[in-house]
Amino acid sequence: MNNKAKEILLKKRYRxxxxxxxxxxxxxxxxxxxxxxxxxxIFTNGLSAFSRTEILLKVNFNEKKIGININSTDKEIKQANxxxxxxxxxxxxxxxxxxxxxxxxxxxxxxxxxxxxxKFYLKNKDVLNKTSEVALTxxxxxxxxxxxxxxxxxxxxxxxxxxxxxKIYDEQIAQKKIISEFNWPFLFNADSREPEIxxxxxxxxxxxxxxIVCLLLSFPLGILAAIYLEEFAPKNxxxxxxxxxxxxxxxxxxxxxxxxxxxxxxxxxxxxxSTPLVGGLVLALMTLxxxxxxxxxxxKAVPPSIREGALALGASKVQTVMHNxxxxxxxxxxxxxxxxxxxxxxxxxxxxxxxxxxxxxVVPSTPFDPSAVLPVQVYLWSESAERGFVEKTSATIIxxxxxxxxxxxxxxxxxxxxxxxxx
Amino acid sequence: MNKLKTILITVxxxxxxxxxxxxxxxxxxxxxxVYPYTTVVAERFGxxxxxxxxxxxxxxxxxxxxxxxxxxxxxxxxxTGASRAIKKDEAxxxxxxxxxxxxxxxxxxxxxxxxxxxxxxDANFTTAQLWKxxxxxxxxDGKLVKNPYKNWNEIDKSLPAAKIEILVAPPxxxxxxxxxxxxxxxxxxxxxxxxxxxxxxxxYREDGAVIEAGENDxxxxxxxxxxxxxxxxxxxxxxxxxxxxxKAAKINGIAPSVEGIQKYTYPVARPLFLYAKKAxxxxxxxxxxxxxxxxxxxxxxxxxxxxxxxxxxxxKETEDKVREIATKLVAMKN
Numbered sequence: 001m002n003n004k005a006k007e008i009l010l011k012k013r014y015r016x017x018x019x020x021x022x023x024x025x026x027x028x029x030x031x032x033x034x035x036x037x038x039x040x041x042i043f044t045n046g047l048s049a050f051s052r053t054e055i056l057l058k059v060n061f062n063e064k065k066i067g068i069n070i071n072s073t074d075k076e077i078k079q080a081n082x083x084x085x086x087x088x089x090x091x092x093x094x095x096x097x098x099x100x101x102x103x104x105x106x107x108x109x110x111x112x113x114x115x116x117x118x119k120f121y122l123k124n125k126d127v128l129n130k131t132s133e134v135a136l137t138x139x140x141x142x143x144x145x146x147x148x149x150x151x152x153x154x155x156x157x158x159x160x161x162x163x164x165x166x167k168i169y170d171e172q173i174a175q176k177k178i179i180s181e182f183n184w185p186f187l188f189n190a191d192s193r194e195p196e197i198x199x200x201x202x203x204x205x206x207x208x209x210x211x212i213v214c215l216l217l218s219f220p221l222g223i224l225a226a227i228y229l230e231e232f233a234p235k236n237x238x239x240x241x242x243x244x245x246x247x248x249x250x251x252x253x254x255x256x257x258x259x260x261x262x263x264x265x266x267x268x269x270x271x272x273x274s275t276p277l278v279g280g281l282v283l284a285l286m287t288l289x290x291x292x293x294x295x296x297x298x299x300k301a302v303p304p305s306i307r308e309g310a311l312a313l314g315a316s317k318v319q320t321v322m323h324n325x326x327x328x329x330x331x332x333x334x335x336x337x338x339x340x341x342x343x344x345x346x347x348x349x350x351x352x353x354x355x356x357x358x359x360x361x362v363v364p365s366t367p368f369d370p371s372a373v374l375p376v377q378v379y380l381w382s383e384s385a386e387r388g389f390v391e392k393t394s395a396t397i398i399x400x401x402x403x404x405x406x407x408x409x410x411x412x413x414x415x416x417x418x419x420x421x422x423x
Numbered sequence: 424m425n426k427l428k429t430i431l432i433t434v435x436x437x438x439x440x441x442x443x444x445x446x447x448x449x450x451x452x453x454x455x456x457v458y459p460y461t462t463v464v465a466e467r468f469g470x471x472x473x474x475x476x477x478x479x480x481x482x483x484x485x486x487x488x489x490x491x492x493x494x495x496x497x498x499x500x501x502x503t504g505a506s507r508a509i510k511k512d513e514a515x516x517x518x519x520x521x522x523x524x525x526x527x528x529x530x531x532x533x534x535x536x537x538x539x540x541x542x543x544x545d546a547n548f549t550t551a552q553l554w555k556x557x558x559x560x561x562x563x564d565g566k567l568v569k570n571p572y573k574n575w576n577e578i579d580k581s582l583p584a585a586k587i588e589i590l591v592a593p594p595x596x597x598x599x600x601x602x603x604x605x606x607x608x609x610x611x612x613x614x615x616x617x618x619x620x621x622x623x624x625x626x627y628r629e630d631g632a633v634i635e636a637g638e639n640d641x642x643x644x645x646x647x648x649x650x651x652x653x654x655x656x657x658x659x660x661x662x663x664x665x666x667x668x669x670k671a672a673k674i675n676g677i678a679p680s681v682e683g684i685q686k687y688t689y690p691v692a693r694p695l696f697l698y699a700k701k702a703x704x705x706x707x708x709x710x711x712x713x714x715x716x717x718x719x720x721x722x723x724x725x726x727x728x729x730x731x732x733x734x735x736x737x738x739k740e741t742e743d744k745v746r747e748i749a750t751k752l753v754a755m756k757n
Binding site: 079111115150151154157158159160192193194266270273274352355357358359360361362370380382383384385386387389390 | 448450452455458459461462463465466467469470472475476478479480481482498541638639640641642658660661663664665666667670732733
């Protein structure tokens with residue numbers, strides 16, 4: 001072979017390498033751009049859900065109209081009717097309008113406005129028989145206009161709000177009575193059919209309880225199974241079958257576990273429907289193989305010299321495993337568990353069958369109360385017709401992504417911090 | 424070790440008591456079309472503070488009946504929403520499992536709208552034209568052929584010269600069932616039925632002109648607003664909530680309206696139902712009060728809050744009748 005031929009061959013090899021690099025980089029760019037499109041889309045849609053629009057309304061706390069007095073107990077106040085003073089305050093925005101328009105004035109604020117008024121009064125009892133300015137949540141329609149999510153320059157019959165309501169809104173804007181605040185209720189309230197007061201509080205708690213039940217069950221079971229299979233079990237046909245089955249279970253579609261949960265936990269054991277308890281049990285079944293597999297891999301990665309050293313010093317088999325092997329395998333096990341749990345956090349399909357795809361209006365306080373979870377909330381709101389739920393859906397996805405990212409980076413942190421390299 | 428034992432015992436104890444104790448909360452399952460209305464009532468009912476807010480599950484009409492008819496007792500739901508009347512085999516399942524007295528409440532009406540972007544020109548279709556646009560096979564010159572129509576004006580010269588593009592619901596959806604019955608069934612070509620089985624009327628074409636868009640109606644609305652030539656069908660409440668983006672086409676010359684859907688002059692209207700188990704009426708607290716709230720004057724009717732979320736109310740006469748059924752707990756005849 002002469003030099004020229006060698007050179008051509010060399011160039012060809014360089015070209016092949018360049019091509020390969022190009023394909024590699026372009027596939028990464030493609031994947032990243034998909035991720036960017038997704039994130040930009042979700043964030044542009046969802047960020048506005050973290051603010052709420054309120055109106056500063058002058059309310060006269062007339063004791064006769066509320067039916068309370070200065071000595072009323074908190075319980076009496078809670079049962080009192082604040083509707084009349086609220087209506088009066090709203091009608092004062094535009095005095096002397098016909099009855100039909102009055103209804104439009106009352107519709108300006110959320111149906112929860114009376115409850116907000118009550119809460120305000122419970123905190124500021126000195127306003128009795130005085131007029132005070134109270135910040136009240138505006139209705140979803142006005143809220144969406146304020147955020148620019150619903151166009152206002154279209155004919156009245158194609159809008160969700162009337163010209164009259166828009167006129168009042170503009171007047172209040174000019175007087176600086178419309179304010180935007182951080183939407184704390186979104187994080188603490190339960191689900192509602194009124195977008196302006198709907199929140200993810202209940203589904204956050206539901207997800208939390210479900211994961212706790214799932215963790216308490218799947219973590220000890222998974223680790224014990226993995227240790228036994230890896231360290232103690234004899235290598236024979238039965239353990240081989242078990243191993244194949246564990247690997248298969250990890251790949252079973254999650255809805256199958258939902259069916260199992262419906263059949264066993266609900267129909268046979270009569271556990272309460274729609275509760276995080278049953279949700280956690282079902283997700284634990286699903287997570288179990290996903291914990292066993294990385295746990296076994298972590299145990300396998302511990303070099304035999306550790307075991308041999310411990311045994312040589314007179315440790316029993318259990319002592320060897322518990323004192324030497326398992327602690328060294330812990331980082332891999334923990335990160336495997338966290339990743340298994342973060343998969344469980346994003347699961348909806350199995351929960352559909354055990355009744356967790358449900359409208360829950362109350363924040364659950366125990367794992368035995370009916371509850372929804374975050375991904376279910378995304379699903380339910382994405383199905384709703386009201387415009388206000390579009391931003392709420394994306395905002396819930398943001399929260400879900402935040403938790404997933406947090407859990408996964410915690411897993412990576414654990415791995416990097418405690419992992420030992422055997423070299 | 425002792426601590427662990429006490430914790431275990433308490434956990435098991437709570438588990439046992441939690442389901443042994445009678446339920447104090449209404450449980451409702453059923454159609455995703457009825458879900459938005461049931462939940463609104465449930466929320467208002469809970470806010471009154473006398474009873475717990477009912478738990479409402481969205482399971483679909485068929486799935487709802489399956490668990491509703493599962494039996495009598497606290498582990499079975501008390502009510503189910505349905506976007507159609509109960510079927511014979513479902514009623515039989517109920518009776519088999521001891522659910523003999525069922526209260527049937529027609530709570531209101533829903534119209535399916537055939538809608539498109541506000542950017543498009545106003546449109547008017549007959550059910551026969553819609554069938555020709557969606558069906559898998561049609562009759563041309565007395566012969567059964569695969570649907571050849573690519574543009575609307577090929578079906579009828581009066582229609583626009585635009586490409587046929589229709590977003591439809593998947594076969595599992597109750598909306599599709601209703602559309603198939605009211606449009607595909609009624610608009611089916613009589614000659615087609617002579618040549619083949621009537622069942623084939625509801626077979627959709629698969630050449631790309633009809634696109635299955637998934638259960639999510641909000642997504643269909645978004646797609647429609649970005650593609651001016653595309654049409655799609657969904658419940659009336661979605662039209663009401665998205666009037667800025669989409670508008671409805673007329674069907675057989677009639678635009679969907681509250682009055683048209685209520686009086687069934689609009690061709691694609693259907694009643695919505697709530698079914699309740701009479702055997703639970705005195706067992707579950709709030710059962711009767713919830714039915715009274717659902718059929719009460721603040722909820723239904725032209726000024727009720729259900730109307731605001733898109734439920735087309737019953738006529739005055741039916742409204743009173745339904746209220747009477749609900750307050751007297753009249754079971755339907757088998």
